[in-house]
Amino acid sequence: MQQNATILQIKNLDISFRTNAGSVHAIRGVNLDLQKGETVAIVGESGSGKSVTMKAAVGLLDSNATVNSGEILYTYTENDVEKTVDLLKLTKKELRTSYNGQRLAMVFQDPMTSLDPTMTIGKQIMEGMILHQHKSKEAARARALELLQLVGITDAEKRFNNYPHQLSGGMRQRVVIAIALSADPDILICDEPTTALDVTIQAKILELIKDIQKKMNLSVIYITHDLGVVAKVADYVNVMYAGRIIEVGNVEEIFYEPCHPYTWGLLSAMPDLDTDDDRLYSIPGSPPNLLHEPAGDAFAARNRYALKIDEKMAPPLFKISETHYAATWLLHPDAPKVEMPAELKARLMRARKEAGK
Amino acid sequence: MSEPLLKVENLVQHFPISRSFTVKAVNGVSFEIYPGETYGLVGESGSGKTTIGRSIIRLYNPTGGKITFDGADITGKLDNSTRTLLRTEMQMIFQDPMASLNPRKKVADIIGEGLDIHHRVTGKKERDELIGNLLKKVGLSPEHAERYPHQFSGGQRQRVGIARALIMNPKLIIADECISALDVSIQAQVVNLMKDIQDETGCAYLFIAHDLSMVKYISDRIGVLHLGYMVESGTKEEIFSNPIHPYTKSLLSAIPHPNPGIEKNRTSITYDYASSGIDYAKGTEHAAEGTHKVLATDEEFAAWTR
Ligand SMILES: Nc1ncnc2c1ncn2[C@@H]1O[C@H](COP(=O)(O)OP(=O)(O)OP(=O)(O)O)[C@@H](O)[C@H]1O
Ligand SMILES: Nc1ncnc2c1ncn2[C@@H]1O[C@H](COP(=O)(O)OP(=O)(O)OP(=O)(O)O)[C@@H](O)[C@H]1O
Ligand SMILES: [Mg+2]
Ligand SMILES: [Mg+2]
Numbered sequence: 001m002q003q004n005a006t007i008l009q010i011k012n013l014d015i016s017f018r019t020n021a022g023s024v025h026a027i028r029g030v031n032l033d034l035q036k037g038e039t040v041a042i043v044g045e046s047g048s049g050k051s052v053t054m055k056a057a058v059g060l061l062d063s064n065a066t067v068n069s070g071e072i073l074y075t076y077t078e079n080d081v082e083k084t085v086d087l088l089k090l091t092k093k094e095l096r097t098s099y100n101g102q103r104l105a106m107v108f109q110d111p112m113t114s115l116d117p118t119m120t121i122g123k124q125i126m127e128g129m130i131l132h133q134h135k136s137k138e139a140a141r142a143r144a145l146e147l148l149q150l151v152g153i154t155d156a157e158k159r160f161n162n163y164p165h166q167l168s169g170g171m172r173q174r175v176v177i178a179i180a181l182s183a184d185p186d187i188l189i190c191d192e193p194t195t196a197l198d199v200t201i202q203a204k205i206l207e208l209i210k211d212i213q214k215k216m217n218l219s220v221i222y223i224t225h226d227l228g229v230v231a232k233v234a235d236y237v238n239v240m241y242a243g244r245i246i247e248v249g250n251v252e253e254i255f256y257e258p259c260h261p262y263t264w265g266l267l268s269a270m271p272d273l274d275t276d277d278d279r280l281y282s283i284p285g286s287p288p289n290l291l292h293e294p295a296g297d298a299f300a301a302r303n304r305y306a307l308k309i310d311e312k313m314a315p316p317l318f319k320i321s322e323t324h325y326a327a328t329w330l331l332h333p334d335a336p337k338v339e340m341p342a343e344l345k346a347r348l349m350r351a352r353k354e355a356g357k
Numbered sequence: 358m359s360e361p362l363l364k365v366e367n368l369v370q371h372f373p374i375s376r377s378f379t380v381k382a383v384n385g386v387s388f389e390i391y392p393g394e395t396y397g398l399v400g401e402s403g404s405g406k407t408t409i410g411r412s413i414i415r416l417y418n419p420t421g422g423k424i425t426f427d428g429a430d431i432t433g434k435l436d437n438s439t440r441t442l443l444r445t446e447m448q449m450i451f452q453d454p455m456a457s458l459n460p461r462k463k464v465a466d467i468i469g470e471g472l473d474i475h476h477r478v479t480g481k482k483e484r485d486e487l488i489g490n491l492l493k494k495v496g497l498s499p500e501h502a503e504r505y506p507h508q509f510s511g512g513q514r515q516r517v518g519i520a521r522a523l524i525m526n527p528k529l530i531i532a533d534e535c536i537s538a539l540d541v542s543i544q545a546q547v548v549n550l551m552k553d554i555q556d557e558t559g560c561a562y563l564f565i566a567h568d569l570s571m572v573k574y575i576s577d578r579i580g581v582l583h584l585g586y587m588v589e590s591g592t593k594e595e596i597f598s599n600p601i602h603p604y605t606k607s608l609l610s611a612i613p614h615p616n617p618g619i620e621k622n623r624t625s626i627t628y629d630y631a632s633s634g635i636d637y638a639k640g641t642e643h644a645a646e647g648t649h650k651v652l653a654t655d656e657e658f659a660a661w662t663r
């Protein structure tokens with residue numbers, strides 16, 4: 001990855017939802033950069049805003065959403081001219097006809113929401129290729145069959161005429177991945193692409209995407225809670241909490257030298273096969289209800305390292321290295337020196353040693 | 358040991374797709390679940406896990422075999438009392454939450470549906486309280502009761518499905534990939550909650566998952582499924598410390614490590630049924646030590662346990 005060309009840049013994104021119980025401030029100033037050919041992961045607790053952030057980029061926010069501010073800049077070349085558009089300024093129709101499902105393809109978390117229950121899966125994979133790439137029916141069919149095989153669906157010929165409900169959960173998820181790949185996109189956004197897949201097929205899909213990435217210089221955003229997946233594929237990791245990115249770094253910085261107490265909690269909660277405790281560690285408390293936005297740092301109430309200032313003011317991102325930033329007051333020069341929990345430290349040391357780092 | 362709560366004998370479930378193509382999803386699977394225990398069912402995508410769950414709760418008519426639940430035969434046509442037994446004492450948490458939650462209903466009504474149908478509560482106050490408490494237990498908030506399913510994040514929606522199953526206090530909960538869309542911390546919270554509820558009410562779980570580290574953590578016994586056959590079963594210690602079947606071995610070797618230094622270069626043991634020379638249809642159940650069982654021919658069993 002010599003050329004450091006930014007392909008997607010999310011700037012200060014802020015989104016709220018109207019609900020019966022009031023306004024939910026779900027995204028509270030998200031910044032994220034994606035370079036060409038790179039893989040970025042977004043991790044974070046359920047409800048932290050991972051899906052909403054990326055849905056904004058493909059123009060598929062729910063109708064009760066309001067974008068309060070922000071830009072999502074997408075840079076691409078057309079006829080050798082470099083162009084940058086703000087995806088938030090496009091109409092739904094523009095997004096649908098020229099961007100979404102073509103230059104940007106998103107694999108949604110819930111496969112049934114993106115499949116048409118009344119259409120065979122074969123037709124659904126062919127559809128975009130015929131419509132946007134003007135492929136002939138035969139060419140589209142051949143490519144669709146090839147994609148089905150690539151995502152590990154055996155008997156692709158026979159499965160071609162199956163309806164979504166005739167497939168297993170993991171097969172449906174793979175059909176959605178095949179549809180996304182059929183578009184030959186610049187940016188592939190995968191929202192929990194492998195949650196329903198067993199480890200063997202998961203590995204196969206991740207390797208397939210890596211492969212295509214190498215060949216086509218594809219940029220990929222993975223939204224996932226599976227830190228094993230992150231470890232395998234990501235160049236950079238963004239940790240999200242309550243609508244903000246609270247730590248970002250390259251994959252080794254996040255896994256071996258995390259700085260935010262929330263990231264510490266997240267890594268501590270990973271089950272490892274050597275754990276024999278009777279209870280799993282979970283970060284105490286629950287994520288804030290963004291119907292009632294907290295005044296200071298949103299993580300303060302659950303953070304045993306919280307400082308006085310956390311109750312009043314949300315911390316800015318502090319720089320740790322050229323690539324590593326974290327939003328915690330613990331990194332302020334005047335803060336008391338706090339180390340990560342000893343147990344986690346020992347575990348990360350062990351992991352590092354095993355990996356020979 | 359007490360009587361099993363659920364007994365599945367030789368379950369067969371086939372789906373004819375066309376005249377020349379029948380999907381043989383489940384091919385003679387047997388296992389038992391005892392009251393208060395957790396049985397983990399693992400296996401690759403398409404191996405028949407969901408189908409077994411859906412056959413047991415009778416969303417399908419089994420092609421063959423026998424299912425006994427709480428002393429009643431639930432295989433054939435159901436009479437009214439058996440149907441009520443099934444609808445109240447057995448609940449399923451579905452794999453695809455969006456497809457299983459009615460999009461036009463508020464979450465309170467989705468969770469409360471069972472209570473309403475079976476007249477389990479006396480008034481609105483009791484109902485609201487029950488629902489509110491359960492929402493809190495699964496890590497949501499009572500304020501979420503007024504929302505519709507699509508207004509949730511994926512993991513939140515999965516927890517709505519969990520709450521819906523828990524509210525009836527059933528004897529058996531079939532949990533189909535019920536934590537796979539959750540991040541590790543909430544996974545831990547939900548799994549701990551499921552354990553607490555089990556201690557409290559003595560319910561049993563059929564825990565369907567592909568995440569072996571979680572299955573190991575929650576299950577007492579484990580069944581490994583491949584291509585609709587139960588290739589190996591036993592206590593979790595037996596399966597994890599002494600896997601016998603080559604499929605189980607490859608499954609165990611593929612568990613990802615949350616460690617980028619290792620994961621970036623790792624490959625796992627591959628298992629290819631087609632070229633393995635194994636024919637599941639020829640195998641019979643072979644007992645290893647304890648409750649540990651393997652599907653194999655005599656020769657295969659001898660070779661694998663040598
Ligand atoms: N249409 C909507 N109306 C109201 N609130 C919404 C809506 N869509 C999402 N939200 C809320 O916005 C927050 C962020 O949701 P999002 O789907 O981005 O979470 P996520 O990080 O993807 O979580 P998960 O890992 O569970 O999928 C959640 O609290 C969710 O309840
Ligand atoms: N209603 C149906 N009609 C036809 N075929 C079906 C039906 N339901 C399931 N199948 C087929 O049965 C097989 C087993 O599917 P099942 O959903 O049980 O798998 P699974 O083990 O749950 O997989 P996953 O982990 O991907 O959810 C698959 O080949 C699937 O296509
Ligand atoms: Mg999501
Ligand atoms: Mg399934």
